[in-house]
Amino acid sequence: MAKKIIILSASPKKDGNTATLVRWFSRGARAKGARIKVIHTAYLKYKTPGCMSCRACQKSDKYECVINDEVRGVLIEMAKADVIVVATPLYFFAASAQLKVIFDRMFSLYKWDNAAGTMRTVLKGKMLILIASAYEGVGLDVLAKPFALTAKYTGMKFKSFLVPNAGTSGEIKTKTAIRKRMIAFGRKAA
């Protein structure tokens, strides 16, 4: 069956390095029949600046965020996907705020029972993929760590495609070897 892949493309640059890597990944995955949805997280309408830790999601049986904005719909799509891709530029040795603002709201896709010491999540068994690029060669391993740990904690498989020395926004388009590797990576993910 065709895999459902949701991609959180989290650079404010609509045609920069992240967007290019996402396009190449999608080309490969589509060639293998995957159904792909790309969300440009910088351009969603947010009612709050990230997760407000209201914990209302923990009082309901539904895996849904109670904040009724465009992220809510994205989270519902993430719960239905086989593969979740997060794509970000390196911003001061971390993911972009435009990714973090939505990633924290995945809180609603977990149910914790602190008394029993248990956790359930609709994300278990999915694949989490990180795509990231940086101008220089330092810091992508630091950026990758929280995503790898989140995947482990959640019971998700984890893969990453990290591009150091990618240049300034858009420069990656000339890097043919990366394009080929990324298309192949997309095919494999599907």
Ligand SMILES: Cc1cc2nc3c(=O)[nH]c(=O)nc-3n(C[C@H](O)[C@H](O)[C@H](O)COP(=O)(O)O)c2cc1C
């Ligand atoms: C706010 C900001 C912070 C950045 N911080 C870093 C950094 O810490 N290390 C680095 O190598 N590049 C840094 N960069 C460069 C980008 O990570 C890099 O050019 C990336 O490939 C751009 O992707 P984009 O075109 O999708 O935005 C930064 C760029 C911006 C705008």
